[in-house]
Amino acid sequence: MDCVKEIENRVAFIKEIVENAHAKGIVLGLSGGKDSALAGILCKMACENTLGLIMPCGTEVNYSQDMTDALALAEKFSIKTKVVDLAPAKNELVKAMEGSFVLDEEATSNMNPRLRMTALYAVARQEGMVVAGTGNACERYVGYFTKWGDGACDFNPIGDMMVSEIYELLEYLGCPENIIKKAPSAGLKIGQTDEYELGVTYKQIQYYLQYGPSALDKGATKLIDSLHERNLHKLEPVPIYSREDKGE
Numbered sequence: 001m002d003c004v005k006e007i008e009n010r011v012a013f014i015k016e017i018v019e020n021a022h023a024k025g026i027v028l029g030l031s032g033g034k035d036s037a038l039a040g041i042l043c044k045m046a047c048e049n050t051l052g053l054i055m056p057c058g059t060e061v062n063y064s065q066d067m068t069d070a071l072a073l074a075e076k077f078s079i080k081t082k083v084v085d086l087a088p089a090k091n092e093l094v095k096a097m098e099g100s101f102v103l104d105e106e107a108t109s110n111m112n113p114r115l116r117m118t119a120l121y122a123v124a125r126q127e128g129m130v131v132a133g134t135g136n137a138c139e140r141y142v143g144y145f146t147k148w149g150d151g152a153c154d155f156n157p158i159g160d161m162m163v164s165e166i167y168e169l170l171e172y173l174g175c176p177e178n179i180i181k182k183a184p185s186a187g188l189k190i191g192q193t194d195e196y197e198l199g200v201t202y203k204q205i206q207y208y209l210q211y212g213p214s215a216l217d218k219g220a221t222k223l224i225d226s227l228h229e230r231n232l233h234k235l236e237p238v239p240i241y242s243r244e245d246k247g248e
Contacts, residue, residue, distance in 0.1 A: 001165060003172040007042070010157050014046035017130060017155045024128035025049030029116050029150070030081065031187060032069035035158060036134040037179050038166050042157045043132050044079050051129065052079045055119055057112040058087035059187055065178075066187050072176045082123075086115045113149030113186075121152075130154040136161050138205040142224060143231020144198060151234060162209070163202040199223050 018026060026043045030036050030052035043050045054070045056062035067083070074081045090111050097103060120131050133153030135145050137160050145151040158166065163184075170180055184194040184202065195201050204220050213221040 001168055003169055006165075006169065007045070007173075010042050011046040014043055014132075014155070014157050018047050021130050021154070023130045025051060025130075026132050027051045027053060027120055027123050027127065027129045028132035028134060029120060030054050030070040030074060030079070031134075032066035032073070032179065033182070033184060033187075034163075034166055034170060034175075034179055035136050035139075036070075037073050037175050038161075038170055038173075039132055039134040039156075039158050040073065040079050041077050041170075041173055041175070044077055049129075050079055051123070051127070052081045053116075053120060053123065054081055054083045055086050055116045056083070057085075057090055057115060059112075061185075062187055065182075069176065069179050069182070073179060076174070076176060084119050086112070086119065089115055110146050110149060113146040117149050117152045124154075132157060133159060135159055136163055136166055137209065138163050138202050139194075140235070141209060142198060142200075142205060142227035143234045144194060144227075145234065147234045162206045164206060198227065200227075 014026070017023075026047050026049070028036065028039055028043060028050070030040055032054075036052075040050070040052050052070070052074055054067055056067060071081065073079070090108075093111060093115075094103065094108060123129065124131050131152070131154045133151070133156030135151065135156060136158055139145055140159060161169075167180065185192050186194060186197075198205075200220050200223055204216055205224060207215045208221065208224050213225070216224070
């Protein structure tokens with residue numbers, strides 16, 4: 001990959017987005033992970049007024065290693081940051097629903113990215129900014145994101161990128177090693193990793209996308225196909241009733 005050209009093209013894309021939106025800047029979530037790191041660096045290169053929100057939401061790792069890594073990235077690349085602790089908001093939301101519903105772990109965990117989306121768009125509206133997405137192509141294909149949560153954005157500068165390409169650009173840009181070496185995780189609970197939850201590795205998903213299903217064993221291919229089909233609704237427009245389809 002031509003890293004210089006790749007960066008130039010993505011920075012130009014971001015500049016065009018900001019200009020066309022008549023926005024005053026960009027806001028994005030900085031999680032301390034690789035994807036948000038690259039998105040943040042590119043946004044900062046394209047737009048001086050880039051703000052990274054660090055949004056812990058009750059999980060211990062959010063307040064320790066994740067925050068440390070996000071702040072280290074921001075310091076190295078001069079990205080302005082604000083810390084917004086969303087744990088009190090989540091606790092109140094869960095409490096408000098307790099009288100009517102018993103929520104399982106997945107339901108409450110998915111509140112985290114949706115609360116972060118709410119915070120990002122509140123800041124975007126207040127400051128006249130656009131929201132940058134931080135998901136990669138492998139996550140997108142298997143639907144490994146929360147609908148109306150971390151999947152919600154105004155644009156995504158890295159959404160077409162394979163995981164290996166993200167590593168390559170981060171290495172080229174001099175991203176802190178802690179971020180590059182850490183296992184990909186949504187940070188929803190201690191010890192959680194993306195690949196454990198998915199049941200396949202990002203390398204396998206990348207091979208599938210680059211070389212087709214025959215590049216993997218049948219078990220991995222079947223799982224990736226299943227994940228894609230199950231989560232396809234996240235990638236498609238909301239179905240809207242059409243009177244024309246009914247001949248009305």
